[in-house]
Amino acid sequence: MTNSVVVGTQWGDEGKGKVVDMLTAKSDLVVRFQGGANAGHTLVVDGKQFIFHIVPSGILYEDKKCLIGNGLVVDPHVFFEEIDKLDKAGITIDPERLSISSKVQIIMPYHKAIDAARENAKGKAKIGTTGRGIGPCYEDKIARTGIRAVDLTEPDILEEKVRTALKEKNFYLKEFLKADTLEPGPIVEEFIALGKKLEPFITDVSVELDRAVKEGKSILFEGAQGTHLDIDHGTYPFVTSSNPVAGNACAGTGIGPKHLHHIVGIVKAYTTRVGAGPFITELEDATGDFIQEKGKEFGATTGRRRRCGWLDLVLVGDSVRLNGLDSLAITKLDVLTGLEKLKICVGYEINGEKISERPVSLKKMAACRPVYKEMPGWKDDISGARSLDQLPPEAQAYIKAIETLTGVPASIISVGPGRDETIVVNYPS
Numbered sequence: 001m002t003n004s005v006v007v008g009t010q011w012g013d014e015g016k017g018k019v020v021d022m023l024t025a026k027s028d029l030v031v032r033f034q035g036g037a038n039a040g041h042t043l044v045v046d047g048k049q050f051i052f053h054i055v056p057s058g059i060l061y062e063d064k065k066c067l068i069g070n071g072l073v074v075d076p077h078v079f080f081e082e083i084d085k086l087d088k089a090g091i092t093i094d095p096e097r098l099s100i101s102s103k104v105q106i107i108m109p110y111h112k113a114i115d116a117a118r119e120n121a122k123g124k125a126k127i128g129t130t131g132r133g134i135g136p137c138y139e140d141k142i143a144r145t146g147i148r149a150v151d152l153t154e155p156d157i158l159e160e161k162v163r164t165a166l167k168e169k170n171f172y173l174k175e176f177l178k179a180d181t182l183e184p185g186p187i188v189e190e191f192i193a194l195g196k197k198l199e200p201f202i203t204d205v206s207v208e209l210d211r212a213v214k215e216g217k218s219i220l221f222e223g224a225q226g227t228h229l230d231i232d233h234g235t236y237p238f239v240t241s242s243n244p245v246a247g248n249a250c251a252g253t254g255i256g257p258k259h260l261h262h263i264v265g266i267v268k269a270y271t272t273r274v275g276a277g278p279f280i281t282e283l284e285d286a287t288g289d290f291i292q293e294k295g296k297e298f299g300a301t302t303g304r305r306r307r308c309g310w311l312d313l314v315l316v317g318d319s320v321r322l323n324g325l326d327s328l329a330i331t332k333l334d335v336l337t338g339l340e341k342l343k344i345c346v347g348y349e350i351n352g353e354k355i356s357e358r359p360v361s362l363k364k365m366a367a368c369r370p371v372y373k374e375m376p377g378w379k380d381d382i383s384g385a386r387s388l389d390q391l392p393p394e395a396q397a398y399i400k401a402i403e404t405l406t407g408v409p410a411s412i413i414s415v416g417p418g419r420d421e422t423i424v425v426n427y428p429s
Contacts, residue, residue, distance in 0.1 A: 002026075003219040004262040004428045005246045006329075008226030009319035011235075011273040012244075013297075013306060014266040015331030017057045018044075019412060020222045021419060023264070026427055028217035030058030031067040031205065033252030034242040035224035036107065036134040037078040044417040048089065055082050056222050059098060060091065067205045070103035071242065071252020073137040074149070075112075076194040100198070101205040101253075102150040108162070108191070110169040110182055111136040117179035138241040140165070149202050152195025159188045206254025213259055221249040221260070227319040228358075235362065238277025246323040262428035264411065265325040267316055267402065269333045272297050272306040278365045281309035281345045295335040310372070312345040313405050318358050320406050327411035327428060330399060334415045339377040342398060346405060347371040375401065383416035386423055391415075 004023060008014040024030050037053040044050075050057070054074055056066040068074065079100070083093045111133030119131060140146035145165060151158050163184045170181040212219055227233065229240040242248070246263045250256060270291055273279050283291070288308045291297070297306035319325065336342060347354045348368035359365045378392040385391050388399070391413075403409055413423040 001216050001218050002261050002428060003213075003221070003259050004264055005221040005223065005249045005260055006264050006266065007223040007244060007246050007319075007323050009265040009267050009316045009323070009325075009328075010226045010271055010312070011228050011277075011315075012224070012226040012240075013272050013274065014226060014268045015329075015414060016223065016266050017052060018331065018414060018417070018419070018422075019264065019266055019329045020057045020220065021060060022412065022422065022424075023220050023428065024058035024061050024064055026218065027058070027064065027220040029065045029067060029209070029212050030056045030220045030222055031069050031209065031253050032056045032072060032222045032224065033069045033249045034071040034244055035240065036073040036137070036242075037075055037132050038134045038225075038240065044419070046419075050086075050089070053082060054079050055086070055093070055098065058220065058222070059086065059093065062091075062097070064097075065208075066098045067203075067208060067253070068098075068100040068104060069205050069253035070101040071248060072101075073105045073107050073134055073141070073242075074100065075107040075132065076152075076191070076198055078132075080197065095200045098201060099203040099205065099208065100149060100201045102148065102202045103205075104149045105137050105141045105146045106149060106152065106191070107133040107137045108147060108165070109187055110166060110173070111140070113173060113179060113182060114169065114177070117173060117177035121177055135241040147191075149198065152191055153199050153202065155188075155192050155195075158191060158195070159184075162188050162191070204254075209253060209255045209259075213255070219255075219259075221253065223249070227322055228315055230322075233318075233322050235277050235358075235365070238275070262326045263323050264327055264329055264428055265316070265319055265323055265408070266329045266331060267311075268331050269311060269336055269398075270295075271309045271312045271315070274304050274306050278362060279307055279309060280314070280348060280365070280368055281312045281343075281370050282307050283309045287339065290339070291335060294338075295332055310343040310345055310370070311402070312370070313402070314345060314348055314356060314358055316402075316406055317356065320408055325406075325408050328402065328406065328408050329412035329414070330402060330410050331414040333395065333399075333413055334382050334421075336377060336398075337382055338379060342375045342377045343372040344375065344398075344401060344405070345370040346373045373401065373405075383421050385415050388413070388423060388425065391423075
C-alpha cells in the first residue's frame with residue numbers, strides 16, 4: 001500500500017489532472033484536500049476533454065471511490081453541474097462512487113456577491129480572483145461563521161446562520177461596496193432544497209480514510225492550484241485562499257501524517273501564471289507567444305490567457321523544500337519542441353547578489369532578475385516516446401538538468417495531452 005500526494009510546484013496549471021488520472025489506476029481511493037471551483041483540472045481521454053473543478057479527476061475510473069475533503073469550499077450548484085456533465089458523457093455518478101465531507105464549507109450567494117463587488121472596487125489593484133466566492137467563504141470559515149455541508153441538512157440551523165450572516169454581509173455590501181443586498185428567505189429556501197439533494201453524498205471523510213488505511217487500501221491525495229499560490233507560502237497577496245502544499249493533505253482530509261508515503265511534485269516544463277502577481281521569467285515576446293499558443297495556455301476555469309515564461313527552478317526548488325518532494329512529474333515537455341534554444345532559471349540576481357530562494361518581499365522580488373542556464377532545444381516530435389531513451393538527446397539533457405538542479409528524480413514525463421502520451425520512469429512507491 002502506497003499513499004501518494006500530488007501537488008503543483010509552480011502557480012498552478014501544471015497538469016496535475018493528467019498525473020492524478022494516471023496514478024488513480026494504482027490507487028483505491030482518490031481524495032481532494034483543498035481549494036474550490038477556482039481550480040480546473042483538464043484531462044484528455046480517448047480524444048475527449050474533461051474539465052474538473054470540484055470532483056476529483058479520478059472519477060473517470062468506475063471502480064475507484066472519490067472523496068471531497070473538509071479542506072474545500074464547495075458551491076453545490078457547481079458540484080451538481082459537474083455531475084450532470086459527466087452523466088451526459090456517459091459517466092454515472094452516485095454516492096457509492098463519490099462522497100463529500102460533512103465538514104466542507106459551503107459557498108453561499110453572498111460570498112460570490114462580495115467577491116465580485118470587491119474586485120470591481122479595487123480597479124487596477126485587482127488580484128485576479130475568479131469571482132466564485134472562494135475567498136469570502138474561507139474568511140467565514142476562519143471567523144467561525146461559515147455554513148458547512150451538515151448545516152444544509154438541518155433547516156433550522158441553516159436559516160439561523162443565513163439570517164445572522166446577512167445582517168453583516170448586507171451592511172458591508174450596501175454601505176462599503178455600494179452593491180445590491182440579498183434577501184434571506186429565497187437563499188434559505190434554495191439551500192434547503194440543495195441540502196436534500198446533497199445529503200446522500202455527505203459522509204465523514206476522515207472516518208472513511210481511516211477505514212481504508214486499516215484495510216490496506218491505497219489512497220491518492222489530489223491538490224489544486226500550486227505551491228506558490230499557497231496562502232502562507234505563496235507570492236502573497238497574489239495567492240489563493242487555501243494551502244495547496246502537501247502538508248495540508250492531512251488537515252484537509254482528516255488523516256495523520258504517518259499515512260503519507262510519497263509526495264509527487266508536478267513541474268510544467270516551462271512556467272505559466274494566470275492573473276496578476278510577480279513573474280520573474282515571464283516572456284513578453286515571440287517565444288512567449290509560441291509557448292502560449294502551442295501549449296493552449298488558457299485557464300480551465302476562467303478561460304483567461306496564461307502568462308508564459310521559461311522554467312523557474314527557484315520556484316520549484318522552494319517547492320521541493322516546502323512539500324518534501326520525493327519525485328517530479330514533468331509535464332508539457334512536448335510544447336518546447338521546435339525552440340532552438342531553451343533557458344532554465346537557476347537563480348535570481350538582486351543588487352548584484354545571486355540568491356537561490358524566492359524573496360518574501362514583493363518589492364525585493366520586483367528587483368530580481370533571472371539567472372539563466374541556456375540549453376539547446378530539439379525539433380523532433382516527442383509525443384510518441386514511451387521511454388527516456390526514445391527522446392532526443394537534448395530533451396533527455398533538459399530532464400537531467402531539472403533533476404540535478406532540484407535534487408529530485410523524475411518519475412513521470414508527459415509528452416502530450418493524451419493519457420497514453422506519457423513516459424513512466426517509475427510509479428511512486
